[in-house]
Amino acid sequence: MKKSIILAVVLLISLSVSFAQPYFGFRGGLNVTNVKITNDESDDVVMDDRYGYHGGLFMQYPLGAHFIIEPALLYSQRGYERTIDVPLLEDIKENINMDYIELPLALKFDINISDVHIQPAVAPRVGYAIVTQYLLNEEELDFPEDPILLDYGVDFGLDITFLNQFLIGARYSLGLADIYDDDNEDITTSNNGLMISLGVMF
Numbered sequence: 001m002k003k004s005i006i007l008a009v010v011l012l013i014s015l016s017v018s019f020a021q022p023y024f025g026f027r028g029g030l031n032v033t034n035v036k037i038t039n040d041e042s043d044d045v046v047m048d049d050r051y052g053y054h055g056g057l058f059m060q061y062p063l064g065a066h067f068i069i070e071p072a073l074l075y076s077q078r079g080y081e082r083t084i085d086v087p088l089l090e091d092i093k094e095n096i097n098m099d100y101i102e103l104p105l106a107l108k109f110d111i112n113i114s115d116v117h118i119q120p121a122v123a124p125r126v127g128y129a130i131v132t133q134y135l136l137n138e139e140e141l142d143f144p145e146d147p148i149l150l151d152y153g154v155d156f157g158l159d160i161t162f163l164n165q166f167l168i169g170a171r172y173s174l175g176l177a178d179i180y181d182d183d184n185e186d187i188t189t190s191n192n193g194l195m196i197s198l199g200v201m202f
Contacts, residue, residue: 021062025201027072027167028055033193035080035096035179046192050097052077054195068119070106075099076127078151078191095135098147098179098191100127104155116162121171123155145180151191152177159197167199 031052037045056074063069077099084092106123129149134141157171175190 023060023201025058025060025167025199026056027058027074027169027197027199028053029195029197030054031077031193031195033078033080033173033191036175036190036192038188038190047080047096048082049193050077050079050081050095052079052099054102054197056102058199060201066110068106068108068110070108070121070123072102072104072106074102074104076102076195078193079133093135093137095133095138097131097133097135098129099131100129100151102127106155108159115164116160119159119161121155121157121159121169123157123171125153125155125173127151143180145182148177148179148181150177151175151179153191155195157195161201165201167197167201169197169199171195171197 031054032049033052034049035047037047039045054074054076056072058070058072061069077097079096079098081093081095084094086092102125104123104125106121108119108121111118127150129147129151132143132147132149134143153173153175155171155173157169159167159169161167171194173191173193173195175192177190178188179191180189
């Protein structure tokens, strides 16, 4: 799966460079992320959300009349938080903060209605964690399991551009990589979340 996603990213980039007249822009906004723990022997567990932000630059290349390819370089905050109930003692607050440099590559279908462009999108994504924090009651400790810095997945969403300059968008980010290095092959811990963006094209 990992090799297939990287191959798709390389293929889309190689296609994009052959098209002239790119558009550049900035997008940023809110991240509402969590971690999903998938266990082959029991029910899945989804942690509570972490609220963060993302922001960075993007380029748009038209591919004919209705398709657009959009590579981007983003700083994106991910992770989760949860409260652990401890009988007869004070509850424990656990936070995982993992901030990434991400390279999503969106393929968008452009629907133009009176100069308002509605653009469904799918975007393979590769990221590398540059900040990793494990907190218990706001005290930073070592991770129980070593975090894996390389992350990848696929984002699905919708962008709306108007006045040929401004955009609003939302994407659901589906993680496909295991973010922890552990010996249990039956358990996978992956990043997921919602990204809400505002943007402007130069």
